Amino acid sequence: MKEGPDIAHIAAxxxxxxxxxxxxALMSGRALTVSELAEEAGVTIQTASSHLSKLDDGGLLRPRKQGRHKYFxxxxxxxxxxxxxxxxxxxGSGHLRKRTGPKDAALRQARVCYNHLAGDMGTQMFDSLIAQGHLTLISDDLILTQSGQAFVAELGIDLTELRKNKSPLCRECLDWSERRSHLAGGLGRAFLRRFEDLSWAKRDAKTRVVSFTATGAKEFEKLFSVG
Amino acid sequence: MKEGPDIAHIAAxxxxxxxxxxxxALMSGRALTVSELAEEAGVTIQTASSHLSKLDDGGLLRPRKQGRHKYFxxxxxxxxxxxxxxxxxxxGSGHLRKRTGPKDAALRQARVCYNHLAGDMGTQMFDSLIAQGHLTLISDDLILTQSGQAFVAELGIDLTELRKNKSPLCRECLDWSERRSHLAGGLGRAFLRRFEDLSWAKRDAKTRVVSFTATGAKEFEKLFSVG
DNA sequence: TTCATAGTTCGACCCTAATCGAAGCATCCG
DNA sequence: CGGATGCTTCGATTAGGGTCGAACTATGAA
Known part of the structure; x- marks a missing residue:
C-alpha cells in the first residue's frame, strides 16, 4: 500500500x-568533476563516485563524460x-562556493581542446552560434540549422567534405576553465583550422595557447558577437 | 570546515x-494526532512519536497539545x-489524502467542547472574531483587543467578573471535526453560557450537541458573519 | 609501448538510526 | 478513586548504507 510521488527517496x-x-557546490551552476566533488564533500574519490551515481540514478544530476574526466x-x-x-x-545564511580554472590568462582566453577552440573565445563562439540560431540543442543532440549551414559556407568551410568524416559533425564539449559548453566535433575542428588558414589565429604547439592576430580578433568578434 | 545552511539535516x-x-498527510493542511499519523506512516505509535519529535526538533512541525491528544x-x-x-x-502524480471527523452532522455543526462552543459554528465564531479584529494571535498568545472588549460587553458578558477566574481568559482550542481553531478559556465558556442565557442555544446533556433556536441562529449569524 | 591520471567496482567494516515490546506518565470518564 | 485512552521513554534488536582500501578499467601523455 504505497507511494504517490516518492519524495522520501529524493529527500534521502x-x-x-x-x-x-x-x-x-553544484548550485554555483558550474559543472564539477568527481575528484572536485569528492574534495567538496570531504570524502575519498570512491565514496564520491558511489554517491554521484546514486544522485544520477535519482535524476538529480546531469553527467557528461569528457575524456577521462566526468563532469556533473x-x-x-x-x-x-x-x-x-x-x-x-x-x-541559515546562504553561502556559495568558489572554484577557479587554469592560472594562465592566455590559456583561459583561447586554447586548443583536442583540436578545436576552447577557452573564453570558444564558449563565446558557441553561445553566439546558439543565439544566432545557427546551432540548436535538441535533447542533447547538437544540430546545425539551415542558417548555420549557410553561415559556415560563407566562412569558407566545405560542409560536404566534413560530412564524409565518420566522427559526428557537431558535439558539445565542456570547457574546463569556463565550465560551459563550446563546439567540438568535425565542425569545431574545421572552425579552428579555418581560423588558422585565414591567419586569424596561430596555435602554440607546446602550451596549447591559441593567439589571435589583431585582425583575426576583430573578424572573430564581428562573426561571434554575443550582443 | 563546515556547513552553511544545514540542508542535509532537514532533507534527512x-x-x-x-x-x-x-x-x-499533513499537506492537507489539517492537524493530525500522533495515532493518525502513525497509521498514515504504517508504523506503531511509539515509532511515530519518535519520528514526530524529530520533525518537531527540526522545526518542520507545529505541535499543539489538546487534552490527552497531541495535534501536529x-x-x-x-x-x-x-x-x-x-x-x-x-x-509522479500528486495525491492528497482524505480524513474526516465525527459522523453525526449535528455534532459537526455545533457541540460542546469541555464547556465552550465547538464544531462548525465554533470555528466560524473564532474566525469571525479574528477577522473583525476583536481577537489577535500574538506568538501563540490569544489577545482580546480593545474593540473585542467592547464587543463582548455589548453582548452582555461581564469581563471584570471573568478576569477574577484563575484560568486564562482566551485560549485557542483545536476543533476535532474541523481541525481548525475555536475559542476556549474563560471567554469561550462565557460565550456559550451567554448564548444559553439568551435562549439562543440549548445543550443536550448526553450527546454534547448544541442546538440553536431559529432566532438564536439568526443573531449568531449577525454577530459572527465571516465576510 | 609504457606510465600516469580519472573513475569505477568489489569487499569488508562499522555505525547510525529505524523499529517495536514493555513500562511509565498524563488526561479524561465514571 | 480506579480504569481506559493517548502519548512518551527506555532498551534491545536489526538492517541499511556510508566509508575506505585495493584492485580494475579507460583515457591521455611521453
Missing amino acids: LIGDPARANMLT SLASDDVAHVLEALMGLAA | LIGDPARANMLT SLASDDVAHVLEALMGLAA
Whole structure:
C-alpha cells in the first residue's frame, strides 16, 4: 500500500551530508568533476563516485563524460529550486562556493581542446552560434540549422567534405576553465583550422595557447558577437 | 570546515519513508494526532512519536497539545513549499489524502467542547472574531483587543467578573471535526453560557450537541458573519 | 609501448538510526 | 478513586548504507 510521488527517496538522496555538500557546490551552476566533488564533500574519490551515481540514478544530476574526466552538473532548474527552498528552510545564511580554472590568462582566453577552440573565445563562439540560431540543442543532440549551414559556407568551410568524416559533425564539449559548453566535433575542428588558414589565429604547439592576430580578433568578434 | 545552511539535516528528516508519509498527510493542511499519523506512516505509535519529535526538533512541525491528544500540523508555508517542490521533482502524480471527523452532522455543526462552543459554528465564531479584529494571535498568545472588549460587553458578558477566574481568559482550542481553531478559556465558556442565557442555544446533556433556536441562529449569524 | 591520471567496482567494516515490546506518565470518564 | 485512552521513554534488536582500501578499467601523455 504505497507511494504517490516518492519524495522520501529524493529527500534521502539530498539528506546525506556528503551528497548535500556536493549538491550545494553544484548550485554555483558550474559543472564539477568527481575528484572536485569528492574534495567538496570531504570524502575519498570512491565514496564520491558511489554517491554521484546514486544522485544520477535519482535524476538529480546531469553527467557528461569528457575524456577521462566526468563532469556533473545539476539536472535541471527544478533540482536547483528544491535545493534553494531547502536552504531557505535551513534558514541559515546562504553561502556559495568558489572554484577557479587554469592560472594562465592566455590559456583561459583561447586554447586548443583536442583540436578545436576552447577557452573564453570558444564558449563565446558557441553561445553566439546558439543565439544566432545557427546551432540548436535538441535533447542533447547538437544540430546545425539551415542558417548555420549557410553561415559556415560563407566562412569558407566545405560542409560536404566534413560530412564524409565518420566522427559526428557537431558535439558539445565542456570547457574546463569556463565550465560551459563550446563546439567540438568535425565542425569545431574545421572552425579552428579555418581560423588558422585565414591567419586569424596561430596555435602554440607546446602550451596549447591559441593567439589571435589583431585582425583575426576583430573578424572573430564581428562573426561571434554575443550582443 | 563546515556547513552553511544545514540542508542535509532537514532533507534527512524528510528522507525517511515513515516521516515522508506523515508530512504528505499533513499537506492537507489539517492537524493530525500522533495515532493518525502513525497509521498514515504504517508504523506503531511509539515509532511515530519518535519520528514526530524529530520533525518537531527540526522545526518542520507545529505541535499543539489538546487534552490527552497531541495535534501536529506543518510549521509554516515554507515547509509546505519544500514538500511541494519535492513532489514536483518526484514527478509522479500528486495525491492528497482524505480524513474526516465525527459522523453525526449535528455534532459537526455545533457541540460542546469541555464547556465552550465547538464544531462548525465554533470555528466560524473564532474566525469571525479574528477577522473583525476583536481577537489577535500574538506568538501563540490569544489577545482580546480593545474593540473585542467592547464587543463582548455589548453582548452582555461581564469581563471584570471573568478576569477574577484563575484560568486564562482566551485560549485557542483545536476543533476535532474541523481541525481548525475555536475559542476556549474563560471567554469561550462565557460565550456559550451567554448564548444559553439568551435562549439562543440549548445543550443536550448526553450527546454534547448544541442546538440553536431559529432566532438564536439568526443573531449568531449577525454577530459572527465571516465576510 | 609504457606510465600516469580519472573513475569505477568489489569487499569488508562499522555505525547510525529505524523499529517495536514493555513500562511509565498524563488526561479524561465514571 | 480506579480504569481506559493517548502519548512518551527506555532498551534491545536489526538492517541499511556510508566509508575506505585495493584492485580494475579507460583515457591521455611521453
